[in-house]
Amino acid sequence: MTTAADMRSVVADANRIVIKVGSSLVTNDGKGLDLVAVNHWSSQISALKKQGREVVLVSSGAIAEGMARLGWTQRPTEMHKLQAAAAVGQMGLVHAYEAAFAQHNIQTAQILLTHEDLADRKRYLNARSTLFALLRLGVVPIVNENDTVSTDEIKVGDNDTLGALVTNLIEADCLIILTDQRGLYNADPRHNPQATFISHAQATDASLEAMAGGVGTGIGTGGMLTKVLAAQRAAKSGAHTVIASGREDLVLTRLAAGECIGSELQASEPVWSARKQWMADHIRGLRGRLTLDAGAVRALTKDGKSLLPIGVKSAEGYFEAGDLVSCLDPEGKECARGLVNYSSAETRLILGQPSSNISTLLGVISHAELIHRDNLVVLN
DSSP states (O other), X not given: OBOOTTOOOGGGGOXXXXXXXXXXXXXXXXXXXXXXXXXXXXXXXXXXXXXXXXXXXXXXXXXXXXXXXXXXXXXXXXXXXXXXXXXXXXXXXHHHHHHHHHTTTOOEEEEEEOHHHHHSHHHHHHHHHHHHHHHHTTOEEEEEEXXXXXXXXHHHOOHHHHHHHHHHHTTOSEEEEEEXXXXXXXXXXXXXXXXXXXXXXXXXXXXXXXXXXXXOOSSSSOBHHHHHHHHHHHHTTTOEEEEEETTSTTHHHHHHTTOOOSEEEEOSSOHHHXXXXXXXXXXXXXXXXXEEOHHHHHHHHTSOOOBOGGGEEEEEEOOOTTOEEEEEOTTSOEEEXXXXXXXXXXHHHHTTSOGGGHHHHHSOOSOXXXXXXXXXXXXX
């Protein structure tokens, strides 16, 4: 770990940023939506967009806002009440962000996700495509857990984890977690006045988990431990994480200007190699096998190309678009694996054909590639 004060923030060089805002910040410690704070964040995000950066906002606060609207002073334990609070609070949360960003002529979009959406490969790719489309349109996606229907997300989920999942989903450069604390300490500063602040560390440093405490407030479900684990998850796709106080004046624009604020947990691997490692080691359940010709094998393993239908000789198994399939060389040895863009039935219709024939054979073309290079990992 280092504490060099003159280091340049990783946010300064980030083009695609995911920002997560905690419940205590959004709802002023549970008192109701803090519209002043929401306006400050929208103003800063507007400034980031003017610099050419893409921003996705992951916001907690639906349940807390619902509790405030319903007059509840304590977070309920019954699932149906939590879901009801989320449904009520989501109305105010979305309206507040929409109004705040409208002052800067920025469109917003609501995206409600569950962990299941990101675990299922077809839904994962659909969510990814939607987010990329919104970013291309200059829209700021406002992401939250779908707490009204997802029981697991309310019981054990947290938006720190969701922020990391979204970071990986869109291959963001940086995850900024805004909280009600300055950042990460080597002990709980509320109980240990000798606790030392950690300004810089590697996200994969195993000692960070031991340092992190439990839930910080009674308003949200996350604590410093969930933020450390989120940083570790984000690092798997090469994204750096900054944990900082959302009450710090102009925290987002100052981070973007290179100022080091809060705790910076750096990814130890570059984006590309980390993502390839994730695909190779952590995705399970091969659904099919594609046998390639020698030219396609060379294109994948030597030239860094995508897999086109024309290079596929045969397809085995039953799979849907977004499933993981294995790519075999002419001798039957696995040379790559990736997330396929077409179902097994569609693949059998277009294999051996140039991409220009896909629309004729299928009636529509969603992708020119059978497996895009971004969704493919070459195996040794």
